[in-house]
Amino acid sequence: MESASNSLAPSVGTKRSRRTIGFSRDSVDRLASDERCTAFEISRQVGTSDTVPARPQNYNLMIRVKELTKRYARTTAVDHISFEVQKGQIVGFLGPNGAGKTTTMRMLTCFLPPTSGTATVAGFDVLEAPMDVKRRIGYLPEIPPLYHEMRTAEYLAFVAKIKGLRGLELAKRVNYVLDRCAVADVKDKVLSKLSKGYRQRVGLAQAIVHNPDVLILDEPTAGLDPKQINETRELIRSLAGDHTIILSTHILPEVEQTCQQVIIINKGKLVATDSVNNLQNRSRGAGSVLVEIAGRQEALDSPEVKRRLEKVPGVSRVLFKEKRENRFVFEVDGETDRAIRGDLARVIVESGWDLNELRTAAVSLEEIFLQLTSSNEAKNASAKGTEGDLETVAEQAKR
């Protein structure tokens, strides 16, 4: 079982699914028909001796969450969230503090039962077959669950034991994760004496010690210094081949650097899911241009400038942004796929003004995120966002 998942996971998972990020149904079916998948699935079934509920036909869908809801007495922590994660991907779970990230993760790990909705991990339902889910999941909570009086290697051996590993395999896996997570040099140290970075890595080692299909990491870089953050991200990226990873964070660059796909939630609601590439492309190439214009001698008349800019073919909207001494900044929206910069520049120069600056108004992920998570409009967007359509989102962010 071990070897099968090791050798097959990267070839099936990374190469293909990195391209098919958009959750489209047909891409999933195409993957299912892949012969290697079937072989893989059979080897898994042989490997697990227990009687298990029927495997789903589509084993590439590692996590499937449908209308998942968690309600407490007065609050709704997670509100009808649905998403799917393909095998071998790194998915960023993005949201401000208190958005319901941890609650969702706890439901996926069978720590909390959902109020309604379903979640399946590696084909097993979290409520119906929690033991099977737990066997296939590695979980790193926000605070690494360390027994502070234990030594590193001893602790990892204990975790391996309660995850069901025995004997030679146990020793092998413990040694492997000690090296993999770069904690071999502290393997005889008491955990309470370790630095924060080491603790985090021991926490990661603990999560992968039983070679789980799915890794769930709750804010894996919280509280680390920049160097440690980079190391941890590097480590997480390197784990992607063997495992499907969900990591939660409220740090945007982290998502950009580590993840292939992003799920944004706010106040328990799903705001958007899309690939990181799409998100960045949309936010960059939205066709919006910032123009800074200065008058030569006479002061500029801003309505006049605006009127002229609007006349440029392809321009759909001109927005006056700010005035600096006798310079004006406008934001100009063009129709998509139409180059308006050249025309803009020509019109400005021909009018006898100075063109100080002409640049793409890049909407950063930060802006999109803030927009999504702070406005009421996020609710409207959530309906569309679930289909992986971020157009509305990008537009909102600009306003």
Add this chain to the structure above:
Amino acid sequence: MRNVWILCWKELRSYFVSPIAYLLLAMFAIVFGFFFWNVVGYFVYAGMEAQMRGAMFPLNVNEQVIRPLVSNVSVIGLFLIPMITMRLFAEEKRSGTIELLATSPLRDFEVILGKWLAALILYSAMLLLTAINFAWLFRYGNPDWKPLLVAYLGLLLQAGALLAIGTFISTLTRNQIIAGGATFGICLLLWVLEWVSGYDSATYARVMAYLSVLTHFESFAKGLLSIKDFVYYLSAIFLGLFLTARSMESLRWRS
């Protein structure tokens, strides 16, 4: 079952790598040593006095030394048991390791049983210390060993019951002090419930006396094996562990 031992071993280790186990053992040894010295001293004094008066005082080591001593042990246990159980779950909840246990392929009863067994083993280790003192009785006297064995069994059963209750209380909070304090209070109450029967024989008084841990230990201290008391302790153990299981389950629905 294997998982039970894994967890039991882990708990025992954490008792013995921290000062807790040594502190408890040392405290117990000192207090019990004092009691032993006191009781044996009085026994010797009473024996000499009886001899001087020329009275044929039927002196019996079992009745006059062992029986009060094991009763004392059960009282010392009352103070030490909260210290054994208070960390069992409260500590896991505080440090977040409960999430590791809850997301590992373990059943709740395996976790609970493992922890309770570890607590019981630590208590047994304390009892083992008393054997050193009792060995002297056997060296210089001629006590009957069978009642002593029954008394040990009674002590273990009683401790098992109180440890189960302590384990349950430990699941209710993440604060060890609260867990320990509440366990102590409840243990104490279970102890003194019996006092009501001293002045009242109404039904409620008899029920309260029956619930008291003390009344059921009496027969074991005498060296009697009675089914009634056996059943009492076993059902108390079961109730404690059952409540722990319920509490762990509700933890998931609440937190």
